[in-house]
Amino acid sequence: xxxxxxxxxxxxxxxxxxxxxxxxxxxxxxxxxxxxxxxxxxxxxxxxxxxxxxxxxxxxxxxxxxxxxxxxxxxxxxxxxxxxxxxxxxxxxxxxxxxxxxxxxxxxxxxxxxxxxxxxxxxxxxxxxxxxxxxxxxxxxxxxxxxxxxxxxxxxxxxxxxxxxxxxxxxxxxxxxxxxxxxxxxxxxxxxxxxxxxxxxxxxxxxxxxxxxxxxxxxxxxxxxxxxxxxxxxxxxxxxxxxxxxxxxxxxxxxxxxxxxxxxxxxxxxxx
Numbered sequence: 635x636x637x638x639x640x641x642x643x644x645x646x647x648x649x650x651x652x653x654x655x656x657x658x659x660x661x662x663x664x665x666x667x668x669x670x671x672x673x674x675x676x677x678x679x680x681x682x683x684x685x686x687x688x689x690x691x692x693x694x695x696x697x698x699x700x701x702x703x704x705x706x707x708x709x710x711x712x713x714x715x716x717x718x719x720x721x722x723x724x725x726x727x728x729x730x731x732x733x734x735x736x737x738x739x740x741x742x743x744x745x746x747x748x749x750x751x752x753x754x755x756x757x758x759x760x761x762x763x764x765x766x767x768x769x770x771x772x773x774x775x776x777x778x779x780x781x782x783x784x785x786x787x788x789x790x791x792x793x794x795x796x797x798x799x800x801x802x803x804x805x806x807x808x809x810x811x812x813x814x815x816x817x818x819x820x821x822x823x824x825x826x827x828x829x830x831x832x833x834x835x836x837x838x839x840x841x842x843x844x845x846x847x848x849x850x851x852x853x854x855x856x857x858x859x860x861x862x863x864x865x866x867x868x869x870x871x872x873x874x875x876x877x878x879x880x881x882x883x884x885x886x887x888x889x890x891x892x893x894x895x896x897x898x899x900x901x902x903x904x905x906x
Contacts, residue, residue: 647726649676709759749793837893
């Protein structure tokens with residue numbers, strides 16, 4: 635179990651979307667929130683909302699997660715000001731939503747810098763403090779797109795497959811190093827109806843519903859509190875595991891039938 639009361643909780647990508655909602659829910663539980671995002675104005679507005687609602691004010695840090703130097707510099711300042719980060723929630727993410735040949739090198743690198751490499755950089759910065767106190771929790775917000783490849787998401791799916799591998803390896807590594815009390819949680823939601831995934835569609839909403847942001851945030855925060863190691867939502871997304879035992883042509887037909895392979899056809903995103 636992980637309790638938030640009085641704990642230092644750092645959330646990346648917390649100015650909007652799921653990050654913002656998780657921050658509010660965790661603030662309601664009495665945590666000391668440390669918020670990172672490139673959108674400083676959004677963070678400050680969130681901190682003001684927290685104070686209006688009677689929660690502890692958050693500490694806001696502008697951070698471009700594409701920059702290793704900026705992550706390391708901000709981490710040093712956070713540690714100097716707050717001490718150990720008890721719960722690290724790697725939430726920040728971006729999506730391009732374009733076919734491979736329409737992706738620029740810059741777009742691909744941006745996706746991996748934010749969705750994947752930032753996981754390594756933030757965790758390397760804050761894990762030593764968790765080890766010193768022999769407790770902590772590292773949360774990775776991955777995606778159902780890290781369980782199955784999706785057309786128009788080659789960069790995104792690849793980055794989220796990597797995030798899944800990161801969490802999987804880190805969990806076992808911490809146990810082997812003798813730190814079973816440092817927990818890990820990976821969340822793999824299907825599309826969430828935020829601006830990030832504006833325009834996505836699902837063929838069978840009763841089977842693969844577009845997730846409501848508040849509901850998704852609640853489930854993730856509850857999973858962290860319960861110490862759940864992996865959260866996949868909706869449950870039908872679990873079919874990707876036994877589905878991998880099928881011949882690939884059959885697996886692909888199944889994905890097409892349930893609407894996965896055309897789910898990004900009308901994607902607009904935040905810029906659409």
